[in-house]
Amino acid sequence: MTGSEASPSFRLAYVPGVTPAKWVRIWNERLPDVPLTLVAVSAAEAFDVLRSGGADAGFVRLPVDRTDLSAIPLYTETTVVVVPQDHVVAAVDEVSTADLADDIVLHPLDDTLDWDRLPGQAAVERPATTEDGVELVAAGIGVLVVPQSLARLHHRKDLTYRTVTDAPESRVALSWPEEKTTELVEDFIGIVRGRTVNSTRGRTPASAPADPKAKTKAKASPKRPETGGGARRKPATGKATGKATGKSPRSGGAGGTKGGKRGKPRGRS
Structure with missing residues (x-):
């Protein structure tokens, strides 16, 4: 800049x-x-x-x-051909350049289309401007191939236009x-380009976050509870581990005998 x-x-x-x-x-x-x-x-x-x-x-x-x-x-832009309302082209929605072979196709000096070869038959003289060309179409001198926006700009009630499918585009x-x-x-x-009012338009922003990875760090997975140096602590003897074994307890009382095993029954004296 x-x-x-x-x-x-x-x-x-x-x-x-x-x-x-x-x-x-x-x-x-x-x-x-x-x-x-x-x-x-x-x-x-x-x-x-x-x-x-x-x-x-x-x-x-x-x-x-x-x-x-x-x-x-x-x-x-779409390219169109401007013709009188009663022209045969007015009966269809679109035409090709081959359909204009029998028409005099006007070629204004300010034409913006990049033709390799102009369709139709050449006029005796080239109109100075597109607007002059539209006037000649209205006079029945020929037809005019232009970008659609120019056909709209110079619109007349006695003229119409149709899309030309294979003509150069502007x-x-x-x-x-x-x-x-x-x-x-x-x-x-x-x-x-449709940028918003807050866009920097490619300029360097006035300020930037000190640490662009801060948000990423904040979203890191939560730490696991401390376990005393990383080793899992064994449950105390006689205390439940909290894990289901799928087997019925073998102890007779609520807490069972020491060691978790049941002795042989004593005989009566």
Whole structure:
């Protein structure tokens, strides 16, 4: 960690499709004295914003250049195809890229999917943005394959979308400049990872138990009663040992004769 001083505020960038509201709410609950400012950026400019100091951290789409940026992958999005409501695809729950072979598939310049080969037929021109691509779908020019969050972001009543089972998927990550891993960045990482408010976030705890084995020692098995140097004491002669023998006593009286044996009866004179 290179920065330990507290910043007066925390700037969080996010790309289209990411909804940071949940994490912002937790931040405001835990650090009410440190205002968090949201910075909306395009997927293409997100990394330059982080490098230039325009944001302390940001939600971006992978891949990330790990030369100077750190990243924690968070989740993978479902990929969908956006089509008009009356398109044949709207009649099914999901499709494959092969099902789009006869369609013009639009390919925006800000596309975040890593295609080996774009499905369908190529359009004459590439739309500048995903939002422009959605407008062209509404105009009946073609269809658009995007992460589901972007389909929701640019939703229109005259359009719908369906899952594409074999298309590339977009992965969202939290990223920040590696050399600027401040304590506030660590705080936000903890929030995103679901750590509790009492978590040390990997920092050294302020105090630790003097003897970490104390609890183990306290739980040791109880000692056996002392027996005079470890030897078992023999019971005194004539006293019961407390052990059952399974045989009836042979003595005539309550205590029996000395030695525990019964003599022959005397004859009468």
